[in-house]
Amino acid sequence: MKTKLIIGGVAILVVGAAIGAWATYSFAQNLIMENLPIGTASLDEKDSYIKAAPDLNPLQPKQLKVPSSKAKNVILLIGDGMSISQISAYRLINGGPNSRISVDKFPYSGIVLTHSENGIVTDSASSATAYSTGFKTNNTYLGLDANKNTLENLTETLDRSGYISSLLATSEITHATPAAFVAHVDLRWKTDEISSQMVNSNIVTFLGGGRHFFLPEEMGGKREDGRNLLQEVSDSHVLLKTKEEMTNFDLNLPGRVFGLFADEHIRNIETPDNHVFEPSLTDMLEFSVNRSDYFIDNGCAGFFIMAEGSQVDWAGHVNSLDYLNNEMQDFDSAVDWALNYAIENSDTLVVVTADHETGGLLIEPANPVDYSGDKVKFSFNTAVGRGTHTGVPVPVYAYGPGAENFTGTLDNTDIYRAILASLETDSNSGSCIN
Numbered sequence: 001m002k003t004k005l006i007i008g009g010v011a012i013l014v015v016g017a018a019i020g021a022w023a024t025y026s027f028a029q030n031l032i033m034e035n036l037p038i039g040t041a042s043l044d045e046k047d048s049y050i051k052a053a054p055d056l057n058p059l060q061p062k063q064l065k066v067p068s069s070k071a072k073n074v075i076l077l078i079g080d081g082m083s084i085s086q087i088s089a090y091r092l093i094n095g096g097p098n099s100r101i102s103v104d105k106f107p108y109s110g111i112v113l114t115h116s117e118n119g120i121v122t123d124s125a126s127s128a129t130a131y132s133t134g135f136k137t138n139n140t141y142l143g144l145d146a147n148k149n150t151l152e153n154l155t156e157t158l159d160r161s162g163y164i165s166s167l168l169a170t171s172e173i174t175h176a177t178p179a180a181f182v183a184h185v186d187l188r189w190k191t192d193e194i195s196s197q198m199v200n201s202n203i204v205t206f207l208g209g210g211r212h213f214f215l216p217e218e219m220g221g222k223r224e225d226g227r228n229l230l231q232e233v234s235d236s237h238v239l240l241k242t243k244e245e246m247t248n249f250d251l252n253l254p255g256r257v258f259g260l261f262a263d264e265h266i267r268n269i270e271t272p273d274n275h276v277f278e279p280s281l282t283d284m285l286e287f288s289v290n291r292s293d294y295f296i297d298n299g300c301a302g303f304f305i306m307a308e309g310s311q312v313d314w315a316g317h318v319n320s321l322d323y324l325n326n327e328m329q330d331f332d333s334a335v336d337w338a339l340n341y342a343i344e345n346s347d348t349l350v351v352v353t354a355d356h357e358t359g360g361l362l363i364e365p366a367n368p369v370d371y372s373g374d375k376v377k378f379s380f381n382t383a384v385g386r387g388t389h390t391g392v393p394v395p396v397y398a399y400g401p402g403a404e405n406f407t408g409t410l411d412n413t414d415i416y417r418a419i420l421a422s423l424e425t426d427s428n429s430g431s432c433i434n
């Protein structure tokens with residue numbers, strides 16, 4: 001009887017303690033909730049701190065290893081505005097936390113610091129110039145150093161060594177990232193100059209949008225110099241205007257290719273009728289690789305392809321998660337294609353990275369005082385509707401000969417050096433383009 005009473009008493013005490021603990025927890029939770037500015041604060045009211053970043057040290061180039069074997073080809077994929085949060089959002093939304101997307105399959109990865117010569121937060125021009133020349137430069141500059149001296153870019157160096165290069169983008173082809181790999185101008189918005197320099201270059205394949213940047217204003221285009229560069233391109237290059245023309249193109253025919261598949265960017269929501277004529281980034285990548293084989297069969301040493309998922313950045317600028325997801329899907333599929341190509345072709349290095357993060361994308365619990373459950377809140381934490389670039393580092397992923405150099409912490413200028421270190425270059429061999 002006594003034992004039963006003791007057990008009963010202990011049970012009551014345990015239950016009582018549990019109820020007490022729950023009540024205390026619940027009270028604390030309510031107190032936190034009541035004091036959280038949920039739904040009432042704007043981004044302008046968030047805690048923010050402005051600090052100066054001291055410029056105490058010169059740039060320290062990463063010590064690179066000599067790769068055990070050299071690459072013949074390089075595919076560089078740049079997700080504009082894509083950092084870890086964009087990659088994580090894409091992974092979570094489409095397959096959940098345990099799923100794996102294409103970049104997760106790469107054996108080597110690292111962290112890239114993206115600041116420009118004149119700013120902690122880079123623009124696309126400066127960051128792409130770091131990737132294409134190995135030099136920091138001012139924001140808005142393409143292929144020039146901070147003193148506006150012309151820098152030889154990767155595609156020019158490789159051309160002298162008998163390699164061919166292709167530039168692909170889902171934006172207009174004159175946009176900052178592809179432009180940095182071919183042009184030399186002090187303002188990324190000088191598209192008349194950029195497109196003219198593109199036509200005069202030795203790049204064998206340009207694929208993307210941007211027909212309006214090759215047509216004068218009188219013809220409905222955006223050129224201010226009155227020049228009909230589209231006509232000139234059709235004289236000097238093979239001009240492709242639709243995905244079908246690209247797919248049906250006889251790869252045995254000679255000539256450099258200009259594929260311009262939209263008036264401005266590809267998948268423009270204002271021109272839905274044109275979408276059926278537009279290739280995906282994967283379609284463009286596959287074509288440029290196959291097209292490169294033609295030149296290699298005719299004596300070129302290997303290929304370099306830069307493929308940009310341009311509009312990941314634009315989704316961040318306009319704060320649209322659905323737009324981001326669609327663009328990440330297009331980019332992820334191209335990365336997957338490139339990785340599979342490199343698995344089958346062991347002489348190909350694939351590097352995937354970004355130029356900067358855009359939008360300040362945050363991933364939080366849907367309920368800020370309850371971390372359990374599968375609901376996640378995604379929010380853009382730079383200006384609403386016109387988000388900016390941020391200064392957080394971006395990831396880099398690599399597979400193939402020389403991939404071991406893309407690890408640890410790198411400066412964006414190190415990416416250029418690591419790509420070049422993976423290739424056998426001989427500047428005396430000369431261009432293989434007639």
Ligand SMILES: [Zn+2]
Pocket residue numbers: 080081123124125313355356
């Ligand atoms: Zn960018």
